[in-house]
Amino acid sequence: MNHFLSQSMTKLFLVLLLFSASFLLTGCWDRREVNDTALVLGAAIDKEKGENIKLTIQVLIPRAVSGGQQGAGGGGEGPTVLVRSAIGENMADATSKLQTEFPRKIFWGHCKVYIIGTKLAKAGGLHKQIDFWLRHPEPRERADLFVSVGKAANILELQPPLELYVGQALRKLSEMHIGMSVTVKDFEQMLKGDTGTALLPLIKTLPPLTGNKQETIANIIGTAIFKKDKMVGQIDTKVTRGLLWLRNEVEVTAVTVNPKKGETISLDPIREKTKLIPTIKNGKWKILAKITSEGTIVQNGSHLDIMSTDITKRIEKELEKDIKQRLNLPLIQVKNGMNVDAFGFADAFHRKYPKEWEKVKDHWDKVLPQVDVKIAIKTRIRRPGLTTTPAGVPENEVEKK
Amino acid sequence: MIEKGKISAFQMALMIEPTVVATAVLVVPSVTAKVAGRDMWISPIFGSLVGFFSLFIVYQLHKHFPEKSIIQYSGDIIGRIPGKIIGLIYLFFLLHSSGIITREYADFIIAAFLPRTPMFVVMGGMILVCAFTVLSGLEVLGRAAQVFVPIFMSTPLLFILLIPDLKLENIVPIMEHGMMPSILGAVIPQGWLSEVSLISMFLPFLKDREKGGKWGIISVIVIILHLVIINIVCLLLYGESVTSYAFPVLTAFRYISVATFFEHLEAVVVIIWVMGAFIKISVFYYVLVLGTAQWLNLSDYRPIVFPIGFLVCLVCIWAAANGQELGRFLRTISPFYIPSIMTFIPMLLLLIAIIKKKMRNKRQPVPTNP
Numbered sequence: 001m002n003h004f005l006s007q008s009m010t011k012l013f014l015v016l017l018l019f020s021a022s023f024l025l026t027g028c029w030d031r032r033e034v035n036d037t038a039l040v041l042g043a044a045i046d047k048e049k050g051e052n053i054k055l056t057i058q059v060l061i062p063r064a065v066s067g068g069q070q071g072a073g074g075g076g077e078g079p080t081v082l083v084r085s086a087i088g089e090n091m092a093d094a095t096s097k098l099q100t101e102f103p104r105k106i107f108w109g110h111c112k113v114y115i116i117g118t119k120l121a122k123a124g125g126l127h128k129q130i131d132f133w134l135r136h137p138e139p140r141e142r143a144d145l146f147v148s149v150g151k152a153a154n155i156l157e158l159q160p161p162l163e164l165y166v167g168q169a170l171r172k173l174s175e176m177h178i179g180m181s182v183t184v185k186d187f188e189q190m191l192k193g194d195t196g197t198a199l200l201p202l203i204k205t206l207p208p209l210t211g212n213k214q215e216t217i218a219n220i221i222g223t224a225i226f227k228k229d230k231m232v233g234q235i236d237t238k239v240t241r242g243l244l245w246l247r248n249e250v251e252v253t254a255v256t257v258n259p260k261k262g263e264t265i266s267l268d269p270i271r272e273k274t275k276l277i278p279t280i281k282n283g284k285w286k287i288l289a290k291i292t293s294e295g296t297i298v299q300n301g302s303h304l305d306i307m308s309t310d311i312t313k314r315i316e317k318e319l320e321k322d323i324k325q326r327l328n329l330p331l332i333q334v335k336n337g338m339n340v341d342a343f344g345f346a347d348a349f350h351r352k353y354p355k356e357w358e359k360v361k362d363h364w365d366k367v368l369p370q371v372d373v374k375i376a377i378k379t380r381i382r383r384p385g386l387t388t389t390p391a392g393v394p395e396n397e398v399e400k401k
Numbered sequence: 402m403i404e405k406g407k408i409s410a411f412q413m414a415l416m417i418e419p420t421v422v423a424t425a426v427l428v429v430p431s432v433t434a435k436v437a438g439r440d441m442w443i444s445p446i447f448g449s450l451v452g453f454f455s456l457f458i459v460y461q462l463h464k465h466f467p468e469k470s471i472i473q474y475s476g477d478i479i480g481r482i483p484g485k486i487i488g489l490i491y492l493f494f495l496l497h498s499s500g501i502i503t504r505e506y507a508d509f510i511i512a513a514f515l516p517r518t519p520m521f522v523v524m525g526g527m528i529l530v531c532a533f534t535v536l537s538g539l540e541v542l543g544r545a546a547q548v549f550v551p552i553f554m555s556t557p558l559l560f561i562l563l564i565p566d567l568k569l570e571n572i573v574p575i576m577e578h579g580m581m582p583s584i585l586g587a588v589i590p591q592g593w594l595s596e597v598s599l600i601s602m603f604l605p606f607l608k609d610r611e612k613g614g615k616w617g618i619i620s621v622i623v624i625i626l627h628l629v630i631i632n633i634v635c636l637l638l639y640g641e642s643v644t645s646y647a648f649p650v651l652t653a654f655r656y657i658s659v660a661t662f663f664e665h666l667e668a669v670v671v672i673i674w675v676m677g678a679f680i681k682i683s684v685f686y687y688v689l690v691l692g693t694a695q696w697l698n699l700s701d702y703r704p705i706v707f708p709i710g711f712l713v714c715l716v717c718i719w720a721a722a723n724g725q726e727l728g729r730f731l732r733t734i735s736p737f738y739i740p741s742i743m744t745f746i747p748m749l750l751l752l753i754a755i756i757k758k759k760m761r762n763k764r765q766p767v768p769t770n771p
Contacts, residue, residue: 029517142656192642354577
């Protein structure tokens with residue numbers, strides 16, 4: 001009996017011991033309740049007087065989001081996000097000042113968008129700010145970076161009609177590869193690269209169409225060009241397209257040509273590939289950009305019968321000419337105008353001619369203007385689309401040749 | 402023998418894999434890239450030479466003394482007192498490296514996940530779990546390895562999700578500055594690979610001793626593959642800017658994002674990594690405890706498990722003042738410190754053993770031929 005009692009006592013003790021282990025599982029020091037955190041959804045930094053910066057953050061209001069889902073009929077009353085800003089010496093300093101304005105702990109883990117004001121970008125020294133995003137354990141390396149025309153803080157105050165908050169809208173825009181799509185890690189990598197040239201998408205507030213001035217989003221209007229983490233110039237969307245084409249990053253673009261005045265034919269390229277082939281001959285540095293693109297005709301606003309192979313060939317030639325023009329734009333503006341290697345020419349030479357590169361790497365700026373760029377384009381129209389002859393044109397008016 | 406359990410050669414190979422890789426994945430890519438640059442992925446292949454060499458030496462020693470561990474046969478080879486001194490050096494090294502490894506584990510967990518948790522809790526929790534494993538003996542450790550290590554080794558598969566972000570052109574030009582940088586870069590991984598020589602403590606307890614050498618070689622090959630894959634992924638993801646990151650592999654897992662919702666995978670990966678770290682710390686801890694028991698000629702090693710665990714905790718705290726000092730130790734001292742004990746001492750022992758045997762063979766014919 002006594003023996004049995006002591007055995008069950010031991011068992012009881014063991015069970016208690018096992019239960020006590022559950023106290024260890026709570027992780028007392030680093031526990032973080034969702035209702036004690038302020039989720040940052042987007043951040044903007046602007047230049048302030050002196051060396052200071054102004055950090056603006058957008059924080060989710062959980063009550064507004066969950067309420068909106070329950071009262072589906074009523075629709076989103078009240079804002080879903082809260083915007084606050086503080087001035088500090090750097091990101092960490094400004095964050096600690098911002099913390100005094102929030103009853104909840106600021107949490108960076110969900111911030112996927114950082115917007116930098118043009119003033120700060122042009123002042124240089126961006127490396128001081130990006131260090132926080134890479135060093136602090138919370139911010140994510142995958143967050144997208146943007147440069148805004150004017151004050152970055154203003155963009156966070158917008159209310160995008162389609163998305164819940166600006167950060168989401170910007171992220172989706174960036175994913176479509178209309179302009180550059182650059183994460184914090186990419187930016188750091190570009191700055192550390194051979195030439196120290198970095199590119200960031202440039203955004204600007206879209207003019208609102210409705211009465212509510214805030215109800216709009218910012219869209220990508222071009223590319224900001226950085227040299228040694230200082231913004232040295234900007235290019236518009238058209239030039240950016242050409243740049244993306246040369247960088248082999250282009251995704252959706254319709255190419256439209258005019259076979260005759262007032263007539264248009266558009267191609268939707270499905271596949272584009274760019275290869276930069278560097279050659280050094282007799283001390284002359286040359287780049288051959290070999291571009292192949294193929295696609296489908298999506299609109300034929302001419303009298304041409306695109307079912308005919310002769311005409312297809314002709315249109316392909318026209319398309320090639322048009323693409324070539326697009327590619328020349330960034331070469332003229334960025335390479336010749338700013339003398340910046342935004343195309344990855346240096347990397348291409350470095351890969352193929354490491355020894356020659358070693359000699360010029362310290363004065364690449366002087367070599368770059370002398371680099372001769374040739375473009376070779378092959379365009380293939382794979383399919384005519386779902387119609388044969390141009391829509392609404394009588395058979396006898398269609399040009400077969 | 403003090404340890405009555407038996408493990409299979411396969412289990413031994415599974416135990417050795419995380420013993421090298423678990424902490425190597427933390428710092429090796431970044432440190433190797435500092436020296437080798439773009440050729441960082443070649444370095445583990447050169448480093449493996451030290452791994453194979455250590456394996457060869459301890460296996461040869463094992464053939465000379467099949468029932469004994471390095472603590473025991475060092476006395477047979479160079480005499481009782483010098484043997485004890487060698488054993489003491491070896492044990493002190495094991496104590497120190499167990500502390501350093503636990504510190505690496507704790508530092509990583511605190512830096513990346515639990516910034517406010519005191520180090521003693523992170524490290525003490527781990528040591529406590531390892532102590533129970535060591536207390537249960539070699540068989541339990543072998544089975545734990547059999548359960549955890551296959552999961553641990555499968556983590557590189559998750560890099561498939563990272564393929565859209567990898568840029569193949571980052572790898573060229575290969576050997577831009579010749580072979581030298583990649584060979585110099587191998588100095589870092591070779592230090593870790595020399596830890597393979599820990600199998601000298603396990604070889605006497607194998608069920609299938611004839612397979613010990615084979616599985617040792619397989620284990621080294623898997624280790625190299627693991628390190629090369631990790632280095633290649635880091636290189637393709639970051640290019641040469643991999644040196645900017647303290648824990649590039651962690652950041653690589655953080656970078657995974659599939660269709661914008663399948664992300665924040667690092668928590669899962671770190672849970673799996675902790676399994677690997679657990680095996681690594683347990684292996685060092687077990688070898689330390691068993692070695693101490695053999696050195697002191699104890700009949701059982703169980704009573705000293707907890708006292709030694711306490712010592713490991715102390716060394717873990719004393720090991721370095723801060724993360725920078727630990728990093729400096731791992732970058733500059735440990736590539737020479739680990740092989741000097743793990744490879745160099747067994748090598749000397751083997752040389753002396755061979756010379757002694759030759760001399761004995763020479764001497765023996767003399768008396769038979771008067």
